[in-house]
Amino acid sequence: MTEARQSRTLPFRKPGFGHMKLDAVDVRQAASAADIVYEALRKAIIEGELAEGQNLRQDQIAQMFNTSRIPVREALSRLEQEGLITTQRYKGAVVAGLSIEEIEEIFEFRAMLEAEVMRLAVPNMDRRTLDAARAYCKEFGREPDPAKWGETNRRFHYSLYEAARRPYYLQIVRGSLDRIDRYLRAQLSLTDGVQRAKREHEAILEACLAGDAELASRLTRDHVLDAGRSLVVFLREERS
Amino acid sequence: MTEARQSRTLPFRKPGFGHMKLDAVDVRQAASAADIVYEALRKAIIEGELAEGQNLRQDQIAQMFNTSRIPVREALSRLEQEGLITTQRYKGAVVAGLSIEEIEEIFEFRAMLEAEVMRLAVPNMDRRTLDAARAYCKEFGREPDPAKWGETNRRFHYSLYEAARRPYYLQIVRGSLDRIDRYLRAQLSLTDGVQRAKREHEAILEACLAGDAELASRLTRDHVLDAGRSLVVFLREERS
DNA sequence: CATAGAAATATTGGATCCAATATACAATAT
DNA sequence: ATATTGTATATTGGATCCAATATTTCTATG
Numbered sequence: 001m002t003e004a005r006q007s008r009t010l011p012f013r014k015p016g017f018g019h020m021k022l023d024a025v026d027v028r029q030a031a032s033a034a035d036i037v038y039e040a041l042r043k044a045i046i047e048g049e050l051a052e053g054q055n056l057r058q059d060q061i062a063q064m065f066n067t068s069r070i071p072v073r074e075a076l077s078r079l080e081q082e083g084l085i086t087t088q089r090y091k092g093a094v095v096a097g098l099s100i101e102e103i104e105e106i107f108e109f110r111a112m113l114e115a116e117v118m119r120l121a122v123p124n125m126d127r128r129t130l131d132a133a134r135a136y137c138k139e140f141g142r143e144p145d146p147a148k149w150g151e152t153n154r155r156f157h158y159s160l161y162e163a164a165r166r167p168y169y170l171q172i173v174r175g176s177l178d179r180i181d182r183y184l185r186a187q188l189s190l191t192d193g194v195q196r197a198k199r200e201h202e203a204i205l206e207a208c209l210a211g212d213a214e215l216a217s218r219l220t221r222d223h224v225l226d227a228g229r230s231l232v233v234f235l236r237e238e239r240s
Numbered sequence: 241m242t243e244a245r246q247s248r249t250l251p252f253r254k255p256g257f258g259h260m261k262l263d264a265v266d267v268r269q270a271a272s273a274a275d276i277v278y279e280a281l282r283k284a285i286i287e288g289e290l291a292e293g294q295n296l297r298q299d300q301i302a303q304m305f306n307t308s309r310i311p312v313r314e315a316l317s318r319l320e321q322e323g324l325i326t327t328q329r330y331k332g333a334v335v336a337g338l339s340i341e342e343i344e345e346i347f348e349f350r351a352m353l354e355a356e357v358m359r360l361a362v363p364n365m366d367r368r369t370l371d372a373a374r375a376y377c378k379e380f381g382r383e384p385d386p387a388k389w390g391e392t393n394r395r396f397h398y399s400l401y402e403a404a405r406r407p408y409y410l411q412i413v414r415g416s417l418d419r420i421d422r423y424l425r426a427q428l429s430l431t432d433g434v435q436r437a438k439r440e441h442e443a444i445l446e447a448c449l450a451g452d453a454e455l456a457s458r459l460t461r462d463h464v465l466d467a468g469r470s471l472v473v474f475l476r477e478e479r480s
Numbered sequence: 481c482a483t484a485g486a487a488a489t490a491t492t493g494g495a496t497c498c499a500a501t502a503t504a505c506a507a508t509a510t
Numbered sequence: 511a512t513a514t515t516g517t518a519t520a521t522t523g524g525a526t527c528c529a530a531t532a533t534t535t536c537t538a539t540g
Binding site: 081105 | 270272274310313314317318320321322323329342345346348349352353356406407408409411412416
């Protein structure tokens with residue numbers, strides 16, 4: 001709910017009201033019912049709370065949110081556009097599953113994309129960015145709860161990527177990460193992935209601190225590819 | 241309409257009916273009203289028939305398609321997810337405009353992405369792909385109607401990119417191209433862009449025929465960056 | 481008992497209706 | 511005249527209703 005509103009809330013300051021110390025919120029961008037349902041479903045799918053193949057009944061979801069099916073349908077159509085669910089006419093929506101080939105392709109894509117974003121980011125990294133990244137890196141290393149690894153992992157990477165100042169790139173990063181986040185979380189939880197991820201994060205951070213864009217980029221690429229390979233091994237085992 | 245249905249139609253063949261030569265369509269995936277509205281609006285926006293900032297009244301659109309506002313709203317929410325329109329609660333939707341900075345960023349992104357796709361595609365190009373690409377290349381060179389340049393341009397590039405056999409990459413290519421296609425069309429029509437594009441297409445095709453992935457990739461990158469630079473010059477002139 | 485067909489039920493897609501909000505414009509006050 | 515308030519209209523967001531389709535259950539029949 002808060003998240004939904006935040007996602008539509010921009011810094012807001014109408015001119016001529018400087019004297020009114022009224023921490024005002026731009027009401028025009030308050031979250032609609034559809035926004036709330038969309039954010040909640042997206043989160044649940046990304047975090048793996050809804051299993052792939054799980055049916056999403058409009059009526060049931062509407063009742064859970066105390067609303068009608070209309071906002072639910074709008075949320076579902078957005079999720080489908082994003083690739084997180086698939087729908088069949090008159091049959092309904094299910095949480096999208098990915099084949100191993102699709103997962104491999106998305107990891108390959110992410111490796112390329114995030115390496116490039118990192119290359120663009122390093123030259124813009126200031127003290128504050130690096131401090132924040134260091135904090136998130138430590139947080140990831142210390143986090144004992146596997147359920148939170150996905151989230152802290154994402155925060156660490158984003159804190160660095162933001163320095164690239166490329167909103168469009170980041171939007172694509174978000175989309176591609178959304179699609180495979182569930183699997184990544186499973187891999188972190190169920191293998192030795194965290195130890196390795198931790199070491200790789202530290203190496204990436206080091207390269208950023210040293211201002212070595214080329215190295216940071218290459219390490220990011222390898223980091224993503226490593227996770228992908230490890231995940232694919234894991235899935236081939238699981239799915240056979 | 242046809243396009244809408246196509247986008248949901250996958251190769252379909254029920255077993256046990258091999259003798260029935262009845263080019264059957266999977267009715268389950270027939271286009272819904274929302275699909276039709278979505279495809280039509282998307283096409284109109286991409287081709288620049290709807291000017292940026294143009295507002296999209298639900299009722300008006302619904303009447304144009306002889307339907308109610310419900311499918312229109314679903315189409316609009318998909319378009320917003322894709323970034324082709326922006327909406328404000330209780331105020332409605334308008335065709336999204338891009339700042340010059342945003343346009344530059346998307347071109348930079350495309351240059352990276354399409355160069356990579358080309359690198360991956362070249363090793364898989366067979367005779368048929370190359371013949372098709374050659375035909376599209378000629379078609380682009382011969383096309384006298386500026387309104388069709390955008391379309392033929394896209395066909396040429398896609399025919400090569402498809403060899404990469406990377407559906408996810410292609411989906412992202414489509415999304416990024418959708419966002420700036422309008423401007424690209426304007427640039428092709430209103431500058432000497434076509435002549436240059438034609439030469440560059442031929443060079444790219446040559447590299448593909450020679451099987452030189454690295455060269456084809458670099459030429460693709462430069463091709464996109466050239467178009468972007470030329471467009472930005474044009475827009476800075478126009479918008480000042 | 482197994483199975484094909486029919487009836488009943490559930491679910492989605494779309495139309496219509498109502499409420500919330502925005503916009504345009506008139507009325508009023510300073 | 512200008513600014514502010516109130517009112518009418520337009521538009522969107524959401525609820526409810528109906529039609530189209532899918533799924534399940536029941537029944538008849540071999």
